[in-house]
Amino acid sequence: MITQKEMTSYYEDIAPRLTSFLLSNGCGYAQASDIVQESFIRLWKMREQLTEKDSISGLVFRIAKNLRIDEFRKNQREILVDEYEDSTVPTVEDNHDTEQDEKYLRDCIEKALAELPEELRMCYTMFNIGQMSIKDISLSLNISESLVKVRIHRAKEKLKVSLAYLKESL
Numbered sequence: 148m149i150t151q152k153e154m155t156s157y158y159e160d161i162a163p164r165l166t167s168f169l170l171s172n173g174c175g176y177a178q179a180s181d182i183v184q185e186s187f188i189r190l191w192k193m194r195e196q197l198t199e200k201d202s203i204s205g206l207v208f209r210i211a212k213n214l215r216i217d218e219f220r221k222n223q224r225e226i227l228v229d230e231y232e233d234s235t236v237p238t239v240e241d242n243h244d245t246e247q248d249e250k251y252l253r254d255c256i257e258k259a260l261a262e263l264p265e266e267l268r269m270c271y272t273m274f275n276i277g278q279m280s281i282k283d284i285s286l287s288l289n290i291s292e293s294l295v296k297v298r299i300h301r302a303k304e305k306l307k308v309s310l311a312y313l314k315e316s317l
Contacts, residue, residue: 149194157203158187168277186210205283259309263302270295271302
């Protein structure tokens with residue numbers, strides 16, 4: 148059984164990574180925060196069945212992923228308008244304002260991540276943004292560790308191609 152003190156420690160460690168993971172997978176901040184809260188509420192309700200050997204991080208990420216899918220299905224009929232009218236990437240103006248440059252880079256990275264196939268994006272963001280171990284990702288997604296490694300590698304390769312123009316423009 149997990150104590151309240153241990154749960155607080157898990158929350159402080161995992162919640163920021165989980166929020167970043169959800170944001171990188173298309174959630175708005177408010178929705179990501181709600182999913183994180185609901186994930187930990189569900190984990191708290193399961194506390195009596197959990198042991199120290201359980202992968203709390205993997206379990207919370209799996210709960211959040213399932214909640215995200217449920218939310219997507221529930222809202223799937225809503226019409227989502229793309230932030231950019233056409234499929235082109237925003238451009239940097241001649242003046243190099245740091246804030247504009249950072250926004251440009253964020254937009255480019257978000258766009259490149261959004262273009263990744265779902266299975267590659269999930270593994271990549273869980274590993275790099277969620278800072279989960281290969282083992283926790285494989286448990287969370289119910290796939291082999293080898294497949295997780297392959298997907299992370301393929302995602303990196305696709306991102307390199309997608310973001311290659313950044314090097315030239317900076």
